[in-house]
């Protein structure tokens with residue numbers, strides 16, 4: 001399945017735990033397509049915190065959200081998602097319904113600026129601390145670009161055997177034969193399990 005199909009599956013997995021008024025996080029804002037999707041799901045009474053390490057990405061995303069009239073629920077943060085807990089208000093802990101990660105490089109931007117294994121894993125650990133019961137981490141990883149395969153393997157290994165307690169594994173795509181297809185990961189917070 002191509003990137004578009006996998007991102008569509010990611011959106012459906014996130015939508016399943018969102019509702020008007022909910023709190024969502026986009027951990028890799030990029031050009032803002034995913035942030036716009038989240039903003040529409042939670043509506044004007046909800047909240048979306050979006051994080052990206054590139055200012056150019058945040059500018060593009062802001063323009064997209066403004067043009068769509070969907071900026072109201074969105075707070076954009078310039079920084080690394082590995083600092084998610086510091087970028088979001090203290091009150092976010094235990095209240096976020098969905099956190100979306102769309103890894104790799106900014107389409108149309110500098111392909112050398114990519115998400116990296118160490119910071120991605122730190123962000124996933126931080127994200128788990130933010131989730132409400134029933135909340136989900138939804139991630140799309142791309143093994144096809146330089147550095148992507150290593151990151152993808154590390155994330156899938158973390159999800160399979162090193163994820164925090166109380167996180168249930170809902171979906172984890174196996175590698176395809178060509179090993180370049182995007183892979184979806186969905187985790188759900190189930191405290192006490």
Ligand SMILES: C[S@@+](CC[C@H](N)C(=O)[O-])C[C@H]1O[C@@H](n2cnc3c(N)ncnc32)[C@H](O)[C@@H]1O
Nearest residue numbers: 028029030031032033034052053080081106115
């Ligand atoms: C594939 S793009 C995201 C696509 C985006 N969600 C969209 O809808 O257009 C990946 C993004 O991750 C960002 N990124 C890379 N390292 C990051 C980090 N440590 N923290 C936050 N964002 C990072 C890049 O700047 C890039 O914009």
